[in-house]
Amino acid sequence: MASFFQHLRYVLVSNPVTLLAFSLFACMLLVAIFGPALVPYDPLASAPTGALKPPSLQHWFGTDQVGRDVFSRVVVATRLDLLISFSAVALSFFVGTALGAVSGFWGGWTDRILGRLLDTIMAFPLFVLAMGIVAASGNTIENIVIATAIINLPFYARVARAEVAIRRNAGWVQAAKLSGNHDARILFARVVPNILPPMMVQISLNMGWAILNAAGLSFIGLGVRPPTPEWGIMVAEGASYIVSGEWWLALFPGLALMIAVFTFNLMGDGLRDLVDPARRT
């Protein structure tokens, strides 16, 4: 464990971009955990007299059309947005990696059937597929998570399949067979940990997409329903006010969204280095 933290320190110090990304991520986590307790206003409390006020000292990000504090809403929304994207990515990572690893390791008919199945998912316009899933199965947060997970599944499965396939006949896999390990243990306890570095890069890229996807679904009116604070809905609601000059309604939640996606994308290299044993000395 101590060596892990030593390695973490090395990864952060050696690459300033990684350090920046990890610090931003830590800030986001803190905001997600403590934000709702610290915000100055109730994110749901409306004040018709103070509607559509531009950013000021009282309301840092201004107020929206019913007088809710935009800053409080942006902060409170962090938890929900991160929760949706984390669980969607975790789901697609576990299921996708397992499917991809199985088809890469055993090949043959398993591979063919799983491969065509994933191709079918990829053949749809992914966002439309997610819309369809949520519209058909009901407008709940769980369904958003599941829909996001399904459309991201093929990406994990493909990377995992390719990475497992090149290691399938490696000397150390043969050696593990000679040491009396059965195939399932070799695959999941030996080979899969070895494909983590490229998977981490996939995760970080995917996390950004997942957050955008969840926000996108809310933007078109699926998924999270108003008045729940959520970045996607806030951008959607604020978009109609941009023409009349109330830019802060859409800008600040959009900025939060952008920073989140940016952070996740930058974290990729750092995460990879963190789980790659060859980077340790």
Next chain:
Amino acid sequence: MSGPALLSVQQLSVQFRTRRGTVDAVRDVSFSLRKGQTLGIVGESGSGKSVTSYAIMRILDRAGVIASGSAVFGGIRLDQAPEDVMNELRGREISMIFQNPRAALNPIRTAGQQISDVLIEHAQATRTSARQKAIEALRHVQIRNPEERYHAYPFELSGGMCQRIVIAMALACKPQILIADEPTTGLDVTTQRTVMDLIRNLTRDSGMASILITHDLGLAGEYCDTLIVMERGLVVETGQAQDIFLRPQHPYTRKLVKATPHHAQSLRELLPDDGASRPVVAPNASSAEKKAVPLLDVVDLVKAFPRARGLSDWLHRRQPAPFLAVDRIGFQVFPGESVGLVGESGCGKSTTSAMIARLLEPTDGSIWFKGKDISLIRSDQFTQSPMRAQIQMVFQDPTESLNPRATAEQSIADPLIHLLNLSSRNQVRAEVRKLAEQVGLEPELLSRLPHQLSGGQKARVGIARALASRPELLILDEPTAALDVSVQAVVLNLLADLKARLGMSYLFVSHDLEVVRLLCDRVIVMQSGRIVESGPTHQVFHTPQHDYTKTLLAAAPRFLQDTRQ
């Protein structure tokens, strides 16, 4: 003999910037090369021999810089010349041949086109004449049917052919200096001989100077006039090839010459002097009385790989004849015996060993091990069989055979936990320590990951893991092919000691005849899936019967051929 130096390197130092500060890869190397001379740079991995040549060609990667010194070619300071001058020189005046010929060729252009490209690039030919000149170049490197081969893609050619194409490309512009960086590593001995003879004849005929970079002392001794021996970036010895072999001055050179098995009579002779005092284990320690019941009896073993069905096969509704990697072979291994299985790449020796190790399903035939036909047990069920512990294997590449995420201790413990079913953590720990001690691995190395270990240490971990389940038959698939000669000497001795102590049988798969000669009691020679000759080691080596065995023996490079008689 003497003449003006074509290339003069003075006090050349190369540094690499790394995560842990600068590393001196090459320190104060000086040498000069005259017209028509062949210079050998010899050393083990990490000695800086390749880096020296990269520095001369100015193809160091970004982290590497020439820190000091000079390299002068025809009045041009190569270490300071601007990039466009170097581009002119590379290929036209100084050419280079790399280790892996397949990687050096562009896979999607034909062999002939690639030679034409070089000719056009250096204005040696026009588009119209390039083809004719390229065919001429192909003929020059003794490729049969050059007109046909012009259109061959690299994947259609064998390793030796690819290396000839690379040589043709390197020599196409008639350079003055040819640098060959391990030109025959990875090629079979017979191919190695033809390629090296070709390089020698071509350079000699055109009066070219050449630099041969190799780890193989035998090869360098046979083909070079002058040798430079390098160790960790320093030149430790320079001299005439004969002198270096007969009267090595530096202790490192002495160690290297000693470790090269070409003239040794026993494995002990390979070790430096301080190791030779240990008791000598005769290679043929197994007595004839033990040979009552064979431990392993391979009968009519066949492995066929199906060929792809072409269009005409579809139309005629026929299956193409399968490719027979192993074609009805049979042999026996007796308890306590070590048997060498030799042959060139593609002869089926590795396929045979994989089938005996039950990693691969045989197509036909049987493998009797201790009176049971283990070929009847499917290979994916064999892991659960009690026989699994008794047949183990040491793999060719020690790096590739260790899980990159597992420490040395975890790798060695794996068979203990899953084959011997040791459950107590302390018991496993104690057993791992014992095995590590057996193979001479320091206990503090056990917590390291593979990339933190050296090649020799990784080889020891692989051997310890194979020994962990106390096997009766150990299959060694070229266990020293990826190791430096001095490490190879130590590992071979370790294997001989372990066999004497634990009474195992070895099936030693190798293309290196010298190693087999020293370690094995009996030799089986394979060619294209068949056994062409077998018999006691000394008999096969001294009175070979089959032509192929004779060719193999003659092809092995040997310095000091005269002293062998």
